[in-house]
Amino acid sequence: MINQSVIETRCTKPDAAAIAVDASGYEIFSRGDQGAAHVLAHRLVDTGQYEAGRRLLGRWLDDLTGSGSQWVHLQFHIALFELATGHWEAAHRRYLDHVLPVAESSEDALTDAPALLWRLALSASESMSLEWEPLRRTALERMRRPSDPFTELHNLLAIAGAGDLKSLDSYTNSCSGGSLRMHLVCKLATALSAYVKGHYRRAADLLWRLLPTIAEIGGSRVQIQLFEQMAAASWRKATTGSQPTWHAQAA
Numbered sequence: 643m644i645n646q647s648v649i650e651t652r653c654t655k656p657d658a659a660a661i662a663v664d665a666s667g668y669e670i671f672s673r674g675d676q677g678a679a680h681v682l683a684h685r686l687v688d689t690g691q692y693e694a695g696r697r698l699l700g701r702w703l704d705d706l707t708g709s710g711s712q713w714v715h716l717q718f719h720i721a722l723f724e725l726a727t728g729h730w731e732a733a734h735r736r737y738l739d740h741v742l743p744v745a746e747s748s749e750d751a752l753t754d755a756p757a758l759l760w761r762l763a764l765s766a767s768e769s770m771s772l773e774w775e776p777l778r779r780t781a782l783e784r785m786r787r788p789s790d791p792f793t794e795l796h797n798l799l800a801i802a803g804a805g806d807l808k809s810l811d812s813y814t815n816s817c818s819g820g821s822l823r824m825h826l827v828c829k830l831a832t833a834l835s836a837y838v839k840g841h842y843r844r845a846a847d848l849l850w851r852l853l854p855t856i857a858e859i860g861g862s863r864v865q866i867q868l869f870e871q872m873a874a875a876s877w878r879k880a881t882t883g884s885q886p887t888w889h890a891q892a893a
Contacts, residue, residue, distance in 0.1 A: 662684075664863050668861065671712060676712050676713065680719070684864065687719075687723070687726075688863070692726035692727050699716070700723065714741055714751045717754075718757065724736065725762070730766065730767070733765075737758055741755050742776065749784060752784060753792065756796050756797075757796060759772055759773065760868060764871050764872065777803065778801055778809075780800070781801055791823035792823075794827050795830060795859055798827070801813075802837065810831065810835050814835055826856065829848065832848060833845050842876045845880075846873055846877040849872055850873050853869060853873060
């Protein structure tokens with residue numbers, strides 16, 4: 643059991659009947675021990691307490707076993723704390739041990755797996771080959787069925803991370819939008835394609851212009867921050883003349 647007294651000293655314990663939200667007002671799951679840990683993760687990241695998050699939630703998770711999408715999402719949160727405190731190898735190991743196996747065997751990591759692997763890629767000290775192919779396969783399979791826009795966007799992140807330009811460009815060429823949320827997904831697919839092709843200035847321009855509206859697609863403030871990181875990375879690459887090196891795994 644998670645130590646509820648610790649949670650109460652670090653943040654306000656959520657009312658069981660209340661709806662918990664993050665700093666942006668996005669509703670987050672909050673029931674049970676995993677819900678309490680999730681609320682704590684958001685409170686700590688919203689107040690910049692990354693080291694506390696790494697130690698407190700990491701220690702709790704490492705002493706337990708779990709399954710399902712909520713368990714994977716908590717692993718995602720701890721990995722972000724690890725990245726924020728300079729523990730890249732620990733975050734990568736957490737991805738390999740707790741997120742990738744779920745992504746390979748189910749759809750319980752459809753959003754968390756590609757989002758975390760993108761952060762690992764953007765935070766790596768040097769270009770390296772990461773484990774994109776299982777995510778690409780799962781994403782392509784899932785895209786054969788209708789998805790909500792937030793999930794669809796993460797399917798595209800998996801495809802882009804794997805460097806599968808054929809599938810990505812096929813999507814952008816046929817993407818018609820429809821709703822505002824899907825229109826934004828189509829625009830982001832174009833930005834992802836530009837990034838993978840090494841057209842970083844175009845990717846940066848598209849991402850910066852889309853940032854104020856990306857929250858309309860869905861997701862917490864923590865989840866939306868990925869696209870801020872991608873925009874910043876695109877601009878850095880555009881101004882340094884970097885070439886794409888780690889998007890090279892898909893046939």
